[in-house]
Amino acid sequence: MDSPVRSAVTAEDVARLAGVSQSAVSRAFTPGASVSARMRQRVHDAAVRLGYQPNAHARSLTTGRSRIVGLVLSSLDNLLYPAVTERLALRLQQDGYHLLMFVSEQRDSDDLVRQILQYRVDGIVLGATTLSSGLARSCAQARIPVVLFNRVMASSGVVSSVRSDNVGGAAEIARFLVAGGHRRIAYIAGREDSSTNLERERGFAEGLAAFGQQMQARAVGNYDAATAREAALALFGRARGRPDAVFVAGDLMALSVMDTLRHELGLRVPEDVSVVGFDGVPQAAWPSYQLTTFEQPVEPMVDAAVRLLQGSLAGDAPTAVDDVIVPGRLIQRASARAPLTEGRTP
Amino acid sequence: MDSPVRSAVTAEDVARLAGVSQSAVSRAFTPGASVSARMRQRVHDAAVRLGYQPNAHARSLTTGRSRIVGLVLSSLDNLLYPAVTERLALRLQQDGYHLLMFVSEQRDSDDLVRQILQYRVDGIVLGATTLSSGLARSCAQARIPVVLFNRVMASSGVVSSVRSDNVGGAAEIARFLVAGGHRRIAYIAGREDSSTNLERERGFAEGLAAFGQQMQARAVGNYDAATAREAALALFGRARGRPDAVFVAGDLMALSVMDTLRHELGLRVPEDVSVVGFDGVPQAAWPSYQLTTFEQPVEPMVDAAVRLLQGSLAGDAPTAVDDVIVPGRLIQRASARAPLTEGRTP
DNA sequence: CTGAAAGCGCTTACAG
């Protein structure tokens, strides 16, 4: 990956072999360009013989569009993100776009986004932390659409976002748990500085309040399995006043909580404790867990993100900002005692 | 993502503002170029004021190196691949490279690789299917290093590869199972056309043979959970002659097999059946499974892949081809009866 | 150390 490579064949080479002009070669590779079928054929034949592929960098230099979308992820720990990445790459490829991946372990996306900008990407999907509003503005100025995925910005109106219905979903879980006869309901939070946790916690609290209840206990799981385990230990370690249900703000944590409850504390789920998660990761459906959870619908969310990116540059209007909330649904499985009445909500 | 964007600021703009030549701007952004500290400072100040980022496409056009590596994955179903992607992206970023993602659901990588080639990538990591030897040769000719990840090519000597010790690992599992006193040992295969399955099955058969044993039963799980479940049902459905151990060629399948055994067939693991997997995915360590498995060491494998890419273009020698096998290790957990003697092997 | 200029490989008006 070190020495200059200039061995790739160029349109000029193809032109020479085919005995036509270089512009003709370019046209032969441009859908909808005005070339005779005969010319196109001739060029293609020569191209195949030489193994020619147009140089995407040269093309984007002249067209001003790179057909690349940048994806920034903080890590693939969230088990929903492999599916997101896969779906996004696939959707983009269909439209002739490609995905440039960035993984940021730190809290700051700005530096990474600056790197992305060098590629003159046609859009950015941010599934990691958030963006400084300064850089967000730079992107808008450069007319590069940015969409936050599964998070929103504190100062709204600057960057578009896609997320599922965190508030509504959490409220529905509260309703479900109350209807299931639970009376000592706990909450295990994700990262407290995340917009997802803020919204889920708020929705949950409001949902409980609507029935005259409130969280009986609360701990922080930070969206990681180890911390969630400790939260479970803290919340369920003593028999006295032990919660009879817990809403865990993310599936990865919820799975860890179930394991802790069962294998470390000897509790039965859902007989002793009901557990409900949030995300709808594939592992939640595994027979060992059968986790009841609120599904974030990956495909609709990805599709919405792509639509936002495309919409932002349609027309010459300044980048339009929009927050879309994709509805999810509660998937009832076996980890939580269900309401007696068969209805979903009281 | 549709209309041409030309609003980005260029080196020319910066030069004008700083009152210097455009080449000076370029040098100020090139590490090791001959510029005075004063000039560099002046340029940087102007650059910051304008929010200038050098255009990577223009740069790669002149340098002939894109600093992009293509990654082709068939899907992120294999639970090892999120970690691979993350680690690879991180490693590359450190060296100033970036990852262009391609997801291929079909069997054919050729078309996708052709798309990648348009970006004049400095290297390709192929974690999906394999490459036609024709295209492999084209890559070599264009001096683009390709490395197969977790697979090898039928016709060797054409493309480099990195994999873990499938043969040795499977043989070690055979030894481990025999030493554990198992006498009716079954095998659940991955995709039968995959090099990984070929190697694991061979290593396992040889390992058993060394102890005068052989597979008592065999089914195909195709590396997916649903098919693995069916394989388990077929193999363990009848009590008569039921195997007392099974080596499952991939962890995702092994986890599904454990669930099937326990929850559908009412068998105990490992009391009734020992289960051993292969991969070392994070989920294998979860308390509900505690799967004994042979670990494919992600980081060393990724590092080896990066080293291969870099080595291939060092010097002007034609792309060197190498197959590296990274040693893994058997992680003993609770899903398989261990040998009585505390040693790892008989 | 600095600037003027050529060239990387395309696309796209502009003529014909």
Add this chain to the structure above:
DNA sequence: CTGAAAGCGCTTACAG
């Protein structure tokens, strides 16, 4: 429909 030429935004000899 086809070709000649300008231009996209850089890097890098080449002079000074």
